[in-house]
Amino acid sequence: MMNKTWLLVKIILKMQYSKAGANHSQIWLLVPIILFSIPFLYLYITITNATVSALYQTLQSVGQESVILGLLFIGLHTILFIMSLVTILNAFFFTEDIKSFIPFPFQPYQLILGKSANPFIYLYITSGFLFIPWFYAYGNVSEAPIHYYLQGVPIFLLVPMVPFTLAAIILMVAMRFINISKNKDRSKVITGILTLAFIIFINVIVRLNTDSQAMLQRLTYLLKEKDGLLIKITNYYPPAFLQTKALTDASTWEGFIYFLMTVVLAVGCFMLFLWIGQRFYIKGMLGSGGVGRKLTLPKKKSAKNVKKQAVWLSYIKTELRIIFRTPTFLMQCVIQSLFGPVFLLIIFIMDSGTQGLATLMNNFSEKQSILVLFLASVVLIGSNATAISSVSRDGKNWFVQFYFPLSMKQILLYKISTAWIINLITITLLLIVGIGLLQLPLTYSLIWLLLMLVANWFTSMLGTYLDFIQPKLNWTDEQEVFKSRLIGLTAICITFGIFGALVLILWNTSILSFILTVFSLLLGLIIAIITIGILFRLKLRQTNSL
Amino acid sequence: MIEITNVQKGFPGNSRAIEDLSLTIPDGKIVGFLGPNGAGKSTTIKMMTGILPIDKGSITLNGIPIDKNSIEAKKTFGYVPDQPDMFLRLKGIEYLNFIGDIYNVPQTIRQERIDTLTKQFQIHTSLQDYIQTYSHGMRQKIIVTGVLLHDPSIWILDEPLTGLDPKSAYTLKDMMRQHADKGNTVFFSSHGLEVVEQLCDMVAIINKGKLLFYGDMKQLHEEYQTDQSLEAVFLELTNDE
Ligand SMILES: Nc1ncnc2c1ncn2[C@@H]1O[C@H](COP(=O)(O)OP(=O)(O)OP(=O)(O)O)[C@@H](O)[C@H]1O
Ligand SMILES: [Mg+2]
Numbered sequence: 001m002m003n004k005t006w007l008l009v010k011i012i013l014k015m016q017y018s019k020a021g022a023n024h025s026q027i028w029l030l031v032p033i034i035l036f037s038i039p040f041l042y043l044y045i046t047i048t049n050a051t052v053s054a055l056y057q058t059l060q061s062v063g064q065e066s067v068i069l070g071l072l073f074i075g076l077h078t079i080l081f082i083m084s085l086v087t088i089l090n091a092f093f094f095t096e097d098i099k100s101f102i103p104f105p106f107q108p109y110q111l112i113l114g115k116s117a118n119p120f121i122y123l124y125i126t127s128g129f130l131f132i133p134w135f136y137a138y139g140n141v142s143e144a145p146i147h148y149y150l151q152g153v154p155i156f157l158l159v160p161m162v163p164f165t166l167a168a169i170i171l172m173v174a175m176r177f178i179n180i181s182k183n184k185d186r187s188k189v190i191t192g193i194l195t196l197a198f199i200i201f202i203n204v205i206v207r208l209n210t211d212s213q214a215m216l217q218r219l220t221y222l223l224k225e226k227d228g229l230l231i232k233i234t235n236y237y238p239p240a241f242l243q244t245k246a247l248t249d250a251s252t253w254e255g256f257i258y259f260l261m262t263v264v265l266a267v268g269c270f271m272l273f274l275w276i277g278q279r280f281y282i283k284g285m286l287g288s289g290g291v292g293r294k295l296t297l298p299k300k301k302s303a304k305n306v307k308k309q310a311v312w313l314s315y316i317k318t319e320l321r322i323i324f325r326t327p328t329f330l331m332q333c334v335i336q337s338l339f340g341p342v343f344l345l346i347i348f349i350m351d352s353g354t355q356g357l358a359t360l361m362n363n364f365s366e367k368q369s370i371l372v373l374f375l376a377s378v379v380l381i382g383s384n385a386t387a388i389s390s391v392s393r394d395g396k397n398w399f400v401q402f403y404f405p406l407s408m409k410q411i412l413l414y415k416i417s418t419a420w421i422i423n424l425i426t427i428t429l430l431l432i433v434g435i436g437l438l439q440l441p442l443t444y445s446l447i448w449l450l451l452m453l454v455a456n457w458f459t460s461m462l463g464t465y466l467d468f469i470q471p472k473l474n475w476t477d478e479q480e481v482f483k484s485r486l487i488g489l490t491a492i493c494i495t496f497g498i499f500g501a502l503v504l505i506l507w508n509t510s511i512l513s514f515i516l517t518v519f520s521l522l523l524g525l526i527i528a529i530i531t532i533g534i535l536f537r538l539k540l541r542q543t544n545s546l
Numbered sequence: 547m548i549e550i551t552n553v554q555k556g557f558p559g560n561s562r563a564i565e566d567l568s569l570t571i572p573d574g575k576i577v578g579f580l581g582p583n584g585a586g587k588s589t590t591i592k593m594m595t596g597i598l599p600i601d602k603g604s605i606t607l608n609g610i611p612i613d614k615n616s617i618e619a620k621k622t623f624g625y626v627p628d629q630p631d632m633f634l635r636l637k638g639i640e641y642l643n644f645i646g647d648i649y650n651v652p653q654t655i656r657q658e659r660i661d662t663l664t665k666q667f668q669i670h671t672s673l674q675d676y677i678q679t680y681s682h683g684m685r686q687k688i689i690v691t692g693v694l695l696h697d698p699s700i701w702i703l704d705e706p707l708t709g710l711d712p713k714s715a716y717t718l719k720d721m722m723r724q725h726a727d728k729g730n731t732v733f734f735s736s737h738g739l740e741v742v743e744q745l746c747d748m749v750a751i752i753n754k755g756k757l758l759f760y761g762d763m764k765q766l767h768e769e770y771q772t773d774q775s776l777e778a779v780f781l782e783l784t785n786d787e
Contacts, residue, residue, distance in 0.1 A: 007647045011636070018635035018676070100632040103595040104648050105620040283599075474678055476634055 008106060008114035015097065016118055017484075030486070045133050052137035065142065066248045070230040072134045073240035077163050079130070080123055082202070084160075084167035085195050087119040092168070093175055093188060093285060094328050095479045102282075112277040116164070123160035131156055135247075147250035151259050155243055161266040162239045165273035171195070172276060175284035188327040189335075196339045200346055239265055311406065312414055319418040322393065323386070328478035329393060333386040337426050340380060345433055366444070367514045371503045373448060374521060375496075378455045381426060382495035387419035387463020388488050391471040392481045398473050408540055412464060419460035427452050447518055454525045461532045463491050469539055498528060547573050547731055548594065548700060553603035555589055555755075563589050564755040567603070571733050571748075576726045578746035579735040582784050586755040587735040588628050591704045594733075595625045607700055621649070623700035624693030628735075630685035638664075638673040638680070638688050642695060649696035656695065663691045666717050683709040690718060701725060703734035707741060719745055743776045753784045 052068060059065045092115055101111060135156070139148050174194065178187040234241035242262045249255030323329045364372065390412075391398060431449060434440045440448075466487050475481055482488075502524045506517050548571040555564040564586045571577045581587050592598040594605050596612050596619070605612050610619040633641050639660075646656040664670035667687040669680075677685060686709055693701065701722070707715050722745065726732045736742055742749055749766065751759045759766065759779075770779045 004648065007644070011640075011644050014640065015633065015635040099597065102597050103620060103625045103627075105617045106648075107617060474634070476631065 004106070005110045005113050008101070008110055009117045012114045013117055033486070033489070048133040049137045052134060053141040056138070056141045064230070066230045066244055068138055069244040069247055070234055070240060072131065073243050074234060074237065076127060076130055076159060077237065077240055080127060080160050081163035081167055082199050083123060083126060084119065084164045085171065085199060087122055088168050088171050089192060089195055090479055091115050091119050092171065092281070093191065094331070095477050097477055098285065107278065108282045109274045109278040112274065112281055119164065120160060123164060127156070127159050131159065145251040147255070148247055151246055151250050155246060155259070155262060158262060158266040159243065162269050165269040168273050169276050172280045172284055176280045185325070185327050189330055192327070192331045193335060196335065200343060203343070204346065315414040316418050316421070319415065320421065323422065326478060332482050333384065333389070333422055334425065337384045338429060340383070341426060341429050341433065367517050368507060370444070370448065370514070370518065371507055374451055375499055375503045377430060377452055378459065378499050379492060379496055381423050381452070381456055382459040382462070382492050383488065384419070384423055384426065384459070385482060385488065386422040387416070387460045388467050388491050389481050390415040390419060390464040391467045392473060395473055395475050398471065412468065412536065416460045416464045419463060420456050423456045423460065427456065451518065451521055454522060458525055458529050458532070459491070459495060461529060462494060465532055465536055466491055499524070547571065547608055548733060549606045550590070550594070551604050553593060553605060554601045555593060555598065556601055562755050567752070567755070567757055569750055569757065569760060571731055573731055574726055574729045575747040576722055576732040576745055578742035578749045579733065580739070580742060580749055580780060581752040585753050587752065588704055591702055591735060594702055595623070596620060622698055623702050624696065624698040626686070626689050626693055626703040626706045628704040630682065630689050632689070634678040635676065637676050638669065641677060641688060642692055645692040645695055651696050659695050660691070663694055667691060667714055683711060683714070686710060687714060694721065700731040701733065705735055705737065707736060707738060739777050739780060749776070751780060751783055758783045
């Protein structure tokens with residue numbers, strides 16, 4: 001049984017990371033990213049070391065140093081849990097490659113293990129990035145015994161298990177019951193939205209519980225007890241407590257027992273996950289219907305349904321329909337981009353109330369604040385996934401376009417417009433928040449809106465251009481359009497690079513008045529748009545000559 | 547032996563894709579499954595293979611119910627789907643090895659079968675390529691090879707001949723015949739009436755989810771005036787007007 005499972009894991013990973021139809025020139029994109037990240041990594045490790053040793057100096061004198069690792073584990077578990085929710089949703093439910101395995105004699109739990117491999121890789125990378133420096137820094141500053149490191153390695157391996165299994169169980173059970181609606185596409189979207197709502201909810205809960213006033217009052221009391229702080233922060237979540245104790249008391253018997261408990265807990269959770277998966281997964285996954293949906297046209301209406309439309313309108317409508325009807329596209333292009341602003345807003349309101357932005361604005365001049373707002377919103381819009389998937393979304397059907405009596409230029413224009421329209425949703429939302437909640441002055445908001453409408457055209461063009469030069473067309477599952485591609489990151493880096501520089505320059509040229517600053521931004525945008533226009537033209541000429 | 551008993555299946559928007567279907571496919575026979583587009587052939591086959599859940603009724607393969615004891619049932623059959631666009635990111639040989647591993651095909655047998663089958667189908671030179679780069683017919687062939695590789699007693703083939711060149715189609719038909727003659731079960735859907743007429747021992751004809759006829763050629767001819775061709779019977783049976 002075990003080697004069948006292993007076989008499945010291997011084949012699923014092979015399919016995911018297969019080079020079939022891959023474009024090798026994507027690799028050059030990695031070079032700047034790696035170069036970029038080396039100084040950042042160095043900085044990160046230095047800061048971690050400094051933070052940990054500073055915390056240690058202060059806390060050790062009151063016997064509360066264990067809270068340092070407690071914080072690490074609590075943070076780690078929260079982040080891994082949220083990551084698990086998203087990756088599991090994608091891997092278990094949105095990706096349908098599992099369908100090809102169903103006619104084969106595999107147990108559901110084997111399929112689940114196979115599907116878990118990739119999410120676990122992500123989890124270990126994230127967890128390694130956060131855990132290793134912090135763990136090492138603590139070991140260093142506390143002059144930890146060898147046991148600390150000996151138990152640290154297995155604990156590192158066990159850390160993702162609990163959050164992962166919790167997330168998986170919640171989703172599998174939810175999916176099983178939401179599926180009662182019989183419509184698979186719809187239940188996917190519902191689960192997706194619920195998951196995002198749940199993440200926001202967790203955030204709110206965490207924030208409500210970290211009321212700093214009350215904390216201070218109890219602090220004196222907590223400080224008297226050994227590990228009082230640790231117990232306080234891991235109050236509702238024993239796994240973090242066990243893992244912390246296993247490390248801080250590594251050299252004692254007690255520590256070893258905590259370590260064993262950690263192991264038992266993680267393994268137990270995992271077994272529970274497999275058991276629940278065995279019972280719920282396939283049913284929740286298959287639903288009762290298939291993927292397709294049947295559109296029944298009422299007979300009388302059919303005259304109305306046959307209507308001539310301008311090409312551009314019809315094309316853009318079709319693009320929008322495809323986005324809204326494909327759960328994966330809907331999630332990635334629309335719902336996740338709404339999630340960003342909503343999430344920010346909630347953190348914002350919870351942390352500082354609405355005065356926050358007002359205070360912020362008071363500290364800055366009008367000119368500075370429009371620069372900050374501009375940059376923030378451009379990056380937000382630039383991170384939308386619609387533009388960067390313009391061409392790739394078509395997949396194998398992309399070539400069908402070549403039979404249409406349309407020029408490539410037209411097609412690209414329609415696709416850019418589609419991305420632009422989708423982004424209007426985000427812009428509208430931000431506008432409502434700005435005027436309604438934060439009470440930004442009207443003229444100010446209108447200026448922002450104007451800038452955004454133009455900037456939106458830029459980001460849409462940029463994304464489409466990047467996707468056009470290196471589209472991913474050979475996908476069998478919609479997820480692949482968004483997964484393991486550097487294109488999104490590239491788009492944000494370029495946008496941030498250009499406009500970050502522009503904003504920096506304008507910020508420091510004090511002679512420019514507010515209105516001139518706005519004009520400069522517009523000018524910058526227009527130049528950027530023209531540049532991409534030229535790039536498009538070059539690329540088109542090149543492909544025509546082929 | 548496949549037994550389909552009172553099976554029903556609905557989809558959102560089409561609550562009666564399959565209506566009360568009962569069909570027994572005996573050992574040692576090739577059974578052809580006919581019907582117009584959208585009749586419910588693929589749906590039936592997908593329920594037989596466990597891809598789609600059964601709403602009502604039961605299906606057993608060699609006596610094992612597919613919904614209750616799915617793992618055991620799945621070991622008894624090989625399935626060629628109507629759309630062979632699967633595992634595109636594997637190389638041909640990787641796919642075959644994967645299948646061999648799933649069904650515990652011993653190394654030597656595996657080697658030998660892969661050799662002969664891929665040579666017969668003339669895809670042995672493409673085994674190192676990604677299935678992505680295969681043509682429709684080649685994808686079909688690699689999947690058929692996968693099925694033959696583990697030598698199941700029941701073959702379930704959804705339009706296996708579509709897209710195959712004449713020589714490969716001949717090879718496959720020949721293999722089907724041999725397999726059935728050894729006392730095994732072959733069930734396949736098709737739109738090629740001549741093929742069905744020449745190859746099948748029995749035919750099942752469905753339309754709109756209902757079984758219209760099931761029996762051998764002789765019965766067919768008895769039921770519908772002796773000298774009518776299968777084509778004429780098919781057109782008459784499935785005539786909606
Ligand atoms: N996933 C699905 N969702 C909704 N309806 C479906 C789905 N799959 C099939 N159907 C419907 O079930 C009916 C039977 O479809 P099926 O694919 O079984 O036809 P078929 O006989 O294989 O046709 P063909 O000869 O075209 O392959 C059709 O009316 C089809 O619309
Ligand atoms: Mg079919």
